[in-house]
Amino acid sequence: MQSLGQGSRRRIVDVLTLSPPQEGIVVKGWVRTVRTSKQVAFLNVNDGSNLSGLQVVAGEDLENREEVGHLTTGSAVAITGTLVESPAKGQAVELRATAVEIVGKADPDYPLQKKRHGFEFLRTIAHLRNRTNTYGAVFRVRNALAHATHCFFQDRGFVYVHTPIITASDCEGAGELFRVSTLDPESPPRNDQGQIDWSQDFFGGSTYLTVSGQLDVETFALGMSDVYTFGPTFRAENSHTSRHASEFWMIEPEMSFCDLAGDCDLAEAYTKHLVTTVLERCAEDMAFFDERVEKGLVERLRAVAEASFERMTYAEAVRRLEGSGQEFEYPVYFGANLQAEHERHLTETLVGRPVFVTDYPREIKAFYMRRNDDDRTVAAMDLLVPKVGELIGGSQREERHDVLKAAIEAAKLPVEAYQWYLDTRRFGTTPHAGFGLGFERMVMYATGMQNIRDVIPFPRTPGNCLF
RNA sequence: UCCGGAGUAGCUCAGUCGGUAGAGCAGGCGGCUGUUAACCGCCGGGCCGGGGGUUCGAGUCCCUCCUCCGGAGCCA
Numbered sequence: 001m002q003s004l005g006q007g008s009r010r011r012i013v014d015v016l017t018l019s020p021p022q023e024g025i026v027v028k029g030w031v032r033t034v035r036t037s038k039q040v041a042f043l044n045v046n047d048g049s050n051l052s053g054l055q056v057v058a059g060e061d062l063e064n065r066e067e068v069g070h071l072t073t074g075s076a077v078a079i080t081g082t083l084v085e086s087p088a089k090g091q092a093v094e095l096r097a098t099a100v101e102i103v104g105k106a107d108p109d110y111p112l113q114k115k116r117h118g119f120e121f122l123r124t125i126a127h128l129r130n131r132t133n134t135y136g137a138v139f140r141v142r143n144a145l146a147h148a149t150h151c152f153f154q155d156r157g158f159v160y161v162h163t164p165i166i167t168a169s170d171c172e173g174a175g176e177l178f179r180v181s182t183l184d185p186e187s188p189p190r191n192d193q194g195q196i197d198w199s200q201d202f203f204g205g206s207t208y209l210t211v212s213g214q215l216d217v218e219t220f221a222l223g224m225s226d227v228y229t230f231g232p233t234f235r236a237e238n239s240h241t242s243r244h245a246s247e248f249w250m251i252e253p254e255m256s257f258c259d260l261a262g263d264c265d266l267a268e269a270y271t272k273h274l275v276t277t278v279l280e281r282c283a284e285d286m287a288f289f290d291e292r293v294e295k296g297l298v299e300r301l302r303a304v305a306e307a308s309f310e311r312m313t314y315a316e317a318v319r320r321l322e323g324s325g326q327e328f329e330y331p332v333y334f335g336a337n338l339q340a341e342h343e344r345h346l347t348e349t350l351v352g353r354p355v356f357v358t359d360y361p362r363e364i365k366a367f368y369m370r371r372n373d374d375d376r377t378v379a380a381m382d383l384l385v386p387k388v389g390e391l392i393g394g395s396q397r398e399e400r401h402d403v404l405k406a407a408i409e410a411a412k413l414p415v416e417a418y419q420w421y422l423d424t425r426r427f428g429t430t431p432h433a434g435f436g437l438g439f440e441r442m443v444m445y446a447t448g449m450q451n452i453r454d455v456i457p458f459p460r461t462p463g464n465c466l467f
Numbered sequence: 468u469c470c471g472g473a474g475u476a477g478c479u480c481a482g483u484c485g486g487u488a489g490a491g492c493a494g495g496c497g498g499c500u501g502u503u504a505a506c507c508g509c510c511g512g513g514c515c516g517g518g519g520g521u522u523c524g525a526g527u528c529c530c531u532c533c534u535c536c537g538g539a540g541c542c543a
Contacts, residue, residue, distance in 0.1 A: 037500075057502090
């Protein structure tokens with residue numbers, strides 16, 4: 001039996017690097033366009049390995065030339081032929097077909113056409129949209145960013161920790177949770193007071209989908225030094241914005257024996273590594289985004305790769321914003337959470353490049369952030385970047401047992417549920433720090449795409465869980 | 468959840484003052500000396516988001532609901 005593995009075909013991106021002529025080349029992919037004239041038919045075939053695809057020429061001598069000329073967009077084909085220099089403009093080489101096997105025809109109602117579609121429509125056919133120029137490029141870049149993430153941390157000796165998806169506690173009070181339950185919703189068991197008795201649920205108590213792997217990964221840092229987690233995260237927030245999804249991916253590194261400045265150093269190096277890698281590895285796709293999605297994108301990213309990021313305290317940021325003369329919808333004052341409009345103005349206008357804002361008032365930050373000596377701020381940092389706003393949020397963690405316990409109590413969280421977390425502060429605690437990066441935010445930043453639903457393969461948002 | 472905008476052919480859209488529903492692309496058929504979002508000709512294609520109202524008459528005006536988009540909040 002003949003094998004149909006990868007060995008029997010070549011990726012188009014690789015074929016394009018060969019110097020013609022080359023006989024006996026086999027490519028397989030999907031037809032993007034068909035142009036037919038009396039003698040010749042031209043197919044643009046794309047296998048997802050690059051943006052431009054390969055021009056295939058079906059000449060008169062081809063046995064099934066008639067059938068090939070009637071191929072519809074979206075059909076799957078396997079082509080054997082000779083790679084030759086192209087006599088026409090538009091491409092350097094083309095594949096002169098000696099055989100075209102029609103592997104899978106596309107019905108005439110194939111929804112993708114040889115023209116621009118709106119992103120809104122393409123979201124309704126998320127199972128097919130990876131076959132378009134834009135989404136193919138998005139998902140190649142997304143892949144490159146994921147790979148670059150692992151390379152960056154692995155090269156620095158970080159251990160990849162798979163933190164759990166199902167959790168028992170509302171980790172940090174970060175947003176609404178999705179409950180995980182196997183109880184019968186029609187008739188759940190009830191206690192004496194008539195309330196649902198969650199102790200009879202699958203795990204013997206209430207469980208939820210994770211909103212952050214941070215607390216779990218912290219415990220690994222306090223034993224394995226440098227670690228990171230990279231996985232799906234879930235928020236049941238009813239947000240209708242272009243920047244929020246109910247299911248998204250998050251990268252959370254955590255380092256022991258590290259302070260806030262070291263945390264910023266890592267965040268800056270990581271961001272630059274991602275940007276540099278994607279410019280190098282996805283040059284064709286990035287040029288496409290630069291031309292069709294956001295003019296000046298490549299230049300903007302290059303500047304990020306070379307700039308040194310500004311660092312300023314929250315207090316200074318507030319002073320700069322107050323003194324900027326800019327009118328804001330929401331007032332700026334010490335103690336206020338920086339609004340999206342403030343963050344954008346700071347990084348885009350006042351600083352003009354990425355900026356770390358550090359040392360926020362402790363009232364507006366999470367309980368686990370380390371209290372500063374001034375007693376009113378915590379060792380938190382946000383990385384703000386032009387166009388997107390907050391890209392990374394991190395902090396040095398509170399390593400002092402009693403201070404942490406008091407913070408949990410002050411936040412009105414159940415101390416019992418955090419006993420395991422507090423344990424790490426009793427058994428060899430160390431200063432440690434980490435941050436979280438919403439992966440889709442990074443993909444948006446790198447591609448210039450404006451909507452989170454267009455950078456994740458199958459977006460989940462309130463009221464929408466198709467595919 | 469709040470504020471704003473939009474729903475017309477498979478897609479992208481036009482539709483004047485309220486008076487019989489339009490184009491381009493896609494699809495089908497044919498033509499064309501190697502095309503580049505090819506080009507030329509012909510053909511098929513509509514619950515004008517749903518419901519209610521005003522009117523002799525509603526895609527168009529009013530009410531209501533739904534969905535989508537943008538922004539805000541929440542956050543990543």
